[in-house]
Amino acid sequence: MSITAKLLRVYQADRQIRGLKGRVQAAERFLKQREKALADLDAKRDSLSGQARHLKAAAHNDETEIAGIEERIDKLREQLNAATTNKQYTALLTEVNTFKADKAAAEERALETMTRMEEITASLEALQDERAEMVKLRDLARAERDARMAEIQERLTELEAERAVAAEDLPPDVLAEYESEVEFxxxxxxxxxxxxxxxxxxxxxxxxxxxxxxxxxxxxxxxxxxxxxxxxxxxxxxxxxxxxxxxxxxx
Ligand SMILES: [Zn+2]
Structure with a gap:
């Protein structure tokens, strides 16, 4: 048998192997799409969880700040009650009002933080449902791919064995030349x-x-x-x- 005839055996086995694998490819592509969609949902979930952690820390800071301001106001009120001059009283009252304004601002911020937290919690819950659904779809796609794979497996193993025997029969440099061409x-x-x-x-x-x-x-x-x-x-x-x-x- 000439080298070309031996090479032709490898080539024909390769063509049949490719044809066979082609039957699985659509299922394989579909599975990859599902896996990608799932990975996208996970990335979205991670991002939202990160935001939730950040907001929780912000809410804690808001609470601490408000408590601090309230403490200051209580002290100023005591001083206010003990004020002896009108001037003293007016100065303390101005200070109380400034703290009250600060407290109102902090409370508004805290409210915004809480609202945003609720939104993110709701988004995360919706995302969990979406993700659970996507896991089911991914598993279905995987089962479909495995089923297609099982259909061709026996013939594929035969062809691969034939191909290995035929390749063994070729001079290594010819096989290498052929295989580098197959890549392109x-x-x-x-x-x-x-x-x-x-x-x-x-x-x-x-x-x-x-x-x-x-x-x-x-x-x-x-x-x-x-x-x-x-x-x-x-x-x-x-x-x-x-x-x-x-x-x-x-x-
Ligand atoms: Zn040509």
């Missing part, structure tokens, strides 16, 4: 040489249709080494019928 193109890693005009020795690449040099065609017919299309770099092989037609005496 999905289709047409190998292409058949197609006859255009036998008498004029015109043959083209089955992948890109470019006319092939005569030495590439004769090398492929003789089945010696690996031949690649000079234009699209596909690995070339020649069908038995095309070869037989090209070399009628060898039929």
């Amino acid at each position: 193109r999905d289709e047409d890693v190998m292409a058949s040489i197609q006859e255009m005009d036998r008498k004029r020795l015109e043959y083209c690449c089955g992948a890109c249709q470019v006319l092939l040099p005569v030495d590439v065609v004769s090398s492929a017919i003789n089945g010696g080494s690996i031949n690649r299309c000079p234009s699209c770099r596909a690995f070339l092989y020649i069908e038995q019928a095309t070869r037989d037609a090209a070399v009628p005496t060898k039929r």
Whole structure:
């Protein structure tokens, strides 16, 4: 068996493996979408939890501040009751009023904080429900993917074993060359040489249709080494019928 024929075995196994995996891909993509949606919800939850913690600390600060102001006002009231002059009384009263204004401002802030806390708590609760729903959808998508996977598994294992045997049979440098090409193109890693005009020795690449040099065609017919299309770099092989037609005496 020529190297090209051995390479063709690897290529054909790869194509069948890819075709088989294609059946799972849609389910796989769907599962990835669900997982992404779940991760987005988790990020949103983390952000809201962070805000809730921040607001809790702010509420605590507001309470402490209000308590402090109330204490100050109580002391000033005592002093007010003990005031002996009108001037003293007026000064203390002004101070009480300033603290009262501060307290009102702090209370307003505290109220805003509380309102915002309630909003965030409600958002978090809604998010928990949404998340629980999404976990169910993600699990369904995963079960679907696993079911599709189970359907192909047996045939896939067979093909992968065939592919491994065929690859083992190839010179390592040829296999490496082929595999690096596979990374860059999905289709047409190998292409058949197609006859255009036998008498004029015109043959083209089955992948890109470019006319092939005569030495590439004769090398492929003789089945010696690996031949690649000079234009699209596909690995070339020649069908038995095309070869037989090209070399009628060898039929
Ligand atoms: Zn080509």
